[in-house]
Amino acid sequence: MIISIVNQKGGVGKTTLAVNLAGMIQAAGKKLLLVDTDPQGSLVQxxxxxxxxxxxxxxxxxxxxQRQARSLEKKADCIIIDSPPALEKTTVANVQISRLVIVPVSPSPLDIWAANDTVDLIRKIMIRTKGITARLLVYRKIPGTRIGAEAREALKAYSFKVYKTEITQKIAAVEAMISGQTLTEFSPNSKSAAEFKALADEILSDLI
Ligand SMILES: Nc1ncnc2c1ncn2[C@@H]1O[C@H](COP(=O)(O)OP(=O)(O)O)[C@@H](O)[C@H]1O
Ligand SMILES: [Mg+2]
Structure with missing residues (x-):
């Protein structure tokens, strides 16, 4: 199964999300592979x-x-693909080969509006290619604010379902990346790890 993380905007959290989802899915006992399609190579770094x-x-x-995708699928139960911050051929290809496309969106009006082009592109590809599911994720919500709930309302304008789980802004998520670890390894008992665990559970049960 291929899951890709897509948003044309840089700095929304694609790479951090890819890493921590990978950590949780691997911890759940699945054979996992992270694929970096960003020419900047953040995952490789x-x-x-x-x-x-x-x-x-x-x-x-x-x-x-498609051929590379099929051969990737032989290497793992779950492949998580991190995408570059642009809607070019690489991102289009990622959507086309995916079972699930997740669009992380920060709960700010500017970021919600900026997600429009990404959602449009995915929708167009979904018309041509069957079997793709797309979901939105409220990502980097500031804890204790109402903005998450408001963002959720605003995101209803896009036709994709929004995950119930929201990921908040947490220092542990940044520190784990700096140490080259997933949150599962870096601080398994943190609030941030619990959020990613809840998200992984929601993603997997939603796909069945
Ligand atoms: N859950 C989080 N809490 C706090 N900071 C985060 C979180 N996720 C990502 N970040 C920070 O946000 C910035 C952008 O994240 P990154 O994963 O590089 O996004 P992208 O891949 O979309 O460019 C980085 O500085 C990263 O450390
Ligand atoms: Mg990135």
């Missing part, structure tokens, strides 16, 4: 900090073909 990590990362800076 993250991995190089901690080369002994058990989380596998492959780098494909060029658009993935």
């Amino acid at each position: 993250w991995r190089s900090v901690n080369p002994k990590s058990l989380v596998r990362v492959s780098h494909y800076p060029k658009p993935l073909s």
